[in-house]
Amino acid sequence: METEAATLFQEHRVGEQLQSVKASLLGLLHQLGSLSDGALKERLGPVEKRLMENQARVAVIGQVKAGKSSLINCLIRKPEFLPSDINPWTSIVTQLHFAHPSGQTSGAIFRFFDEEQWYQLATRGGRLGELTDGLLEDYKSEQLFDQVDAMRERAKMRLSDKFEALLGQSHKFNTINSEIMSRYVCAGDCPDTPVKKSVAGRFSDITRAAEVFFEQDPFGCPMCIMDTPGINDPLLIREEITQQSLETADYFVVVLSAHQSLTNVDLRLIRLLKALNQDQIVVFVNRVDEVTASADELEKLRKRVVGQLRRELNGKEVPVILGSAAWADYALTENDEYLDPDVLQDFVQVCGLEEQVEKSTPADLVNAEMRASAYVASGLPKLEEALSDMIYHKAAATDLIEAVTDLENLSRQTIEQTRVRIDNLIREDANAAPILTREEKDQLVILARAQIKSVFKSLKVSAAEGWEELQADLAFTINGYSDNYYETILAEIADLKRGETYQCDLDPLRETLREHYTLAFEAIRNSLVDEIVILNQSLGAEFCEEIRDHMKAVRANTWFLGTLLPKTDALYRTVSLDLTASWLNGLLGFPRGKIRQAVDTASKQFRDICSEMVGKGRSDIETAIERLMGEYIDDVSQHLDVFSEQGKDGKVHTNQENRTRKRTMQQSSNDLETAEMLVETLVEIRSMLEASGGAK
Structure with missing residues (x-):
């Protein structure tokens, strides 16, 4: 590859805008941490x-x-x-880390299965089973177990006496290349034969996970790109692991083939993302270089996919990009193995991309114009732009605004604390006592802590009542649906013709439960936020007026609590075989009691799922409340501390003490000016983020 091409053909560094804002916030954070002799450093650490x-x-x-x-x-x-040309028989997700938080910027780690992990994979146990049960028909469960067993046996054959020793271990490399990668993530040409040490696929069947580390380039912020096995794969193991990866990612590039539109398999995947509240999606329709469709027909395909996604995601607009990885590869490497220049030029001309190609054509590069045409037509620049926008807007709505809120609150507190310090210095000049003695301050801290804890305890009690009501409502909905569904089954089976199979559709119940849970979760969360806002306004109402006014700067940051989302993916598990087509093939021969029993069994499973879902939502919110209460108490305690600082009880100051006090006064004045500037800057950043989609 020509190294300069990688730089020349890059219009958008994904995440650059996000990183710019993060850098600004970190700079402001360090400024804030330097004020008041670094008193806020510990609080700013998280x-x-x-x-x-x-x-x-x-x-x-x-x-x-x-x-x-x-x-x-x-x-x-x-x-x-x-590896992209060899069928990847391994069942892993490869995580490519760019500027990993650990600081590692090279090498790789390949982690191997142990016996328990193999068992969980075979039985769909643990979180993997919870997430993927609804995506595979039950008759495939036995097939999945057989495939895991086959993986294990192949690994034994390939690794012989080393097999047992490798279980649960990992291989680490200081440097990494495609040849090393292929040993762990490819099976080679024939997966059922022994593999030599240096050949692709030697460790493929035993590898559970792969992590590879790089410098931040070519991205503008720390990134993790996750390469996943395919869905709708003949080997169900690969599909299982792909489904698991959905919960660990924040953003998704859904790759479709131009040879087919959005299929039922793709739509099922989109629905699961929706249930996980993972709607940060870009769709890339790949391989347009391989189809004979006209540009108009491809555009109709794109619009059809946009419409389908809009319906699935409740009106959300998802970017859908037409492109070709083969064209992008040619632009970067001049590898013309899969290039048909006529098809490329026709695509550029019909899509009206000539002007963009001209702007993108670099000087002094071999076949510059053709490669620029391939780069523009590949869709890669549009994909990078869409990714960058999506990442920035989501971060603006969550992580960045949360940080801005914290910094703004602490800056306002610093302003009030610095003013109190200046007042205390003035009091000291007049030989006056501080506003509070240390004993009085300690009493107020105890009082404030008690008030905060009392309010938060009350919040938990009221929220607990809400969770109990929600669980009862969900159970009532399930029972009502079951009664109606029982009658429906009887009526529909009576109308079946000989040879027909009865199909059970529980999706309406799933959607009803999802809607009920989502609305109730949001109501509980929003009620807690409202109550904490009231606490912000009423805290310390019994304090003396001077202290009470200063306390107005202390605010609990409810932003991260308000951004918690309900997760309903558990509803999409498969409910037992009692209501599947295979059981109902012989249903006409069963008495009505058997049908009732089947419906009741399904109802119990849905009640269990809802109970677990409510418990998880409750735990998430209570964890957020505990964090918020701890930070709030710390802020209040530190804020009250300044009221008992300084003061010499009428002592006459020496010249040295006077000079020290003068320097302290000057430093406090400088701190006050800096803190006020920080608030102004943070308010501007907040406005910018809210305009970018972060308003709540």
Whole structure:
């Protein structure tokens, strides 16, 4: 590859805008931490950690042979790094880390299965089973177990006496290349034969996970690009692991093939993302270089996909990009193995891309115009732009606004604390006592802590009542649906003709339960936020007026609580075989009691799912409340501390003490000016973020 091409053909550094705002916030955070002799450093530590460890996690997902790995190779500007020509028989997700929070910027770690993990994979146990049960028909469960067993046996054959020793272990490399990668993530040409040490696929069946580390380039912020096995894969294991990756990613590139539109398999995947509240999606329709459709027909395809996604995602507009990883690869490497210049030029001309090609054509590059045509037509620049916008807007609505709110609150507190310090210095000049003695301050801290804890305890009690009502409502809905569904089954079975199979459709119940749970979760969350806002306004009402006015600067940051979302993916698990087609094939021979029993069994499973879902939502919100209460108490305690500072009880000051006091007064004045400037800057940043989609 010509190294300069990777730089020349890059209009958008994904995440650059996000990183710019993060850098600004970190700079302001350090300024704030330097005030008041560094008194806020400990309190600012968690805010800094959240900003520093923020990593955009992008999963590239889609059906087999859609070209996911080839597209990733172009996106990361490392053509041929991920194996893309060999059928990847391994069942892993490969995580490519760019500027990992740990600081590691090279090498790789390949982690191996242990016996328990193999068992969980075979039985669909643990979180994996919870997430994926609704996506596979039950008759495939036995097939999945057989495939895991086959993986294990192949690994034994390939590794012989080393097999047992490798279980649960990992291989680490200080440097990494495509040949090493292929040993762990490819099976080679024949997966059922022994593999020599240096040949692709030697460790493929035993590898559970792969992590590879790079510098931040070519991205503008820390990124994790996740290459996933395909959905709708002949090997169900690969599909299982792909589904698991959905919960660990924040953003998704769904890769479709131009040879087919959005299929039922793709729509099922979109629905699961929706249930996980994962609607940060870009769709890339790949391989347009391989189809004979006209540009108009391709545009109709694109619009059809846009419309389908809009319906699935409640009106949300999802970017849908037409492109070709093969064209992007040619632009970066001049590898013309899969290039048909006539098809490329026709596409550029019909789509009206000539002007953009002219702007993108670099000087002094071999075949510059043709490669610029391929780059523009590939859709890669549009994909990078869409990714960058999506990452920034989501971060603006969550992580960045949370950090801004924290910094703004602490800056306002610093302003009030600095004013109190200045007042105390003036009092000291007049030989007056501070506003509070230390004993009085300690009493107020105790009083404020008690008030905060009392309010938060009350919040938990009221929220607990809400969760109990929600669980009862969900159970009532399930029972009512079951009664109606029982009658429906009887009526529909009576109308069946000989040879027909009865199909059970529980999706209406799933959607009803999802809607009920979502509305109730949001109502409980929003009620808690409202109550904490009232606490902000009423805290310390019994304090003396001077202290009470200063206390107005202390505010609990409810932003992160308000951004918690309900997760309903558990509803999409498969409910037992009692209501599947295979059981109902012989249903006409069963008495009505058997049908009732089947419906009741399904109802119990839905009640259990809802109970678990309510418990998880309750735990998430209570964890957020505990964090918020701890930070609030710390802020109040520190704020009250300044009221008992300084004061010499009428002592006559020496010249040295006077000079020290003068320097302290000057420093406090400077701190006050800096803190006021920080508030102004943070307010401007908040307005910018809210205008970018972060308003709540």
